[in-house]
Amino acid sequence: MGRYLSIAILGLAAALSASFVPQFIAFIEALLSSITPFHINTRGQPSLVMLLVICWSIRSSLGDGFIWALVGGIMLDLMSILPIGASSAALVLIVFVVNSVARQLLRLRFLFLLAVTAFATVFIAAFTIFALFLLGNTYDIPSLIRLVLLPTMIYNLIAVLPVYASVRLLQRRLEGGLQVAPHSLSLGTEIGSHE
Numbered sequence: 001m002g003r004y005l006s007i008a009i010l011g012l013a014a015a016l017s018a019s020f021v022p023q024f025i026a027f028i029e030a031l032l033s034s035i036t037p038f039h040i041n042t043r044g045q046p047s048l049v050m051l052l053v054i055c056w057s058i059r060s061s062l063g064d065g066f067i068w069a070l071v072g073g074i075m076l077d078l079m080s081i082l083p084i085g086a087s088s089a090a091l092v093l094i095v096f097v098v099n100s101v102a103r104q105l106l107r108l109r110f111l112f113l114l115a116v117t118a119f120a121t122v123f124i125a126a127f128t129i130f131a132l133f134l135l136g137n138t139y140d141i142p143s144l145i146r147l148v149l150l151p152t153m154i155y156n157l158i159a160v161l162p163v164y165a166s167v168r169l170l171q172r173r174l175e176g177g178l179q180v181a182p183h184s185l186s187l188g189t190e191i192g193s194h195e
Contacts, residue, residue, distance in 0.1 A: 003064060005170075006056075006071045013048040014075035021045050025155075044151025046159040049076050050091065050120055055160070055167040057095045058102045058113065065095040082131055090127040094120045117160045121153045 025045050049072040057065030073088025080087075098116055102109075125148070129139060 003067045005174075006068045010049055010052060010068065010072040010075050013052055014072070014079055017045065017048050017076075018079040021048065042151035043148045044153075044155055046155040047121065047124065047152060048159070048163070049073075050094075050124055051117065051156060051160050051163040052167065053091050053095060054098055054113075054116055054120055055164040056171070057098045058109070058116075058164075059168065059171055062096070062099045065099050066092055069095045081135070082128065083135075086127070086131045087124075090124050094123060113160055113164055114157060117156050118153060121156050122149070125149050125152070 022045055025042075029042070053065070053068045053072045056068045060068075069091035070088045073086070073091045074084060076082070076087040077084045094116075097119075101116075102112065125144075129141075129144070132139070
């Protein structure tokens with residue numbers, strides 16, 4: 001069931017990342033700049049698709065994580081100038097690392113989640129810059145780090161905990177629904193056989 005939900009959830013997250021989230025960040029920055037004496041000028045924003053893929057793959061099978069990574073990467077690439085599949089490749093590598101390490105660090109899940117989020121943010125940014133460099137684009141790396149990478153890292157580290165809580169709640173509901181459905185079917189069969 002989670003595999004099919006990935007299309008709707010990651011599609012919505014990619015659409016929000018491309019439309020609503022930048023406007024919301026600009027509004028908050030304008031609000032803060034009117035309150036504080038310094039002007040905030042960043043281009044960073046939370047990476048909702050990446051956070052959802054990481055949070056889903058921590059408590060799921062490797063196959064489910066790969067599907068979420070593929071779907072999420074394609075959704076991201078559809079709304080960017082990257083070739084289709086570039087973000088999927090980066091997310092699949094992250095899911096592989098997350099899934100192989102998460103089983104061994106069950107007690108340190110909070111710290112692991114923050115560490116993976118920081119690593120994934122840097123990895124995705126480096127992967128994207130490299131892919132865009134191969135397409136012929138050049139960037140000022142120090143400005144990119146200051147204006148995009150560091151604010152994105154801060155946003156991701158703040159947003160990962162509510163995203164994880166929401167994903168975990170959804171996973172528990174799906175697990176509960178899968179356990180109830182076969183049981184209720186067997187009760188219905190037994191009731192029908194007694195009549």
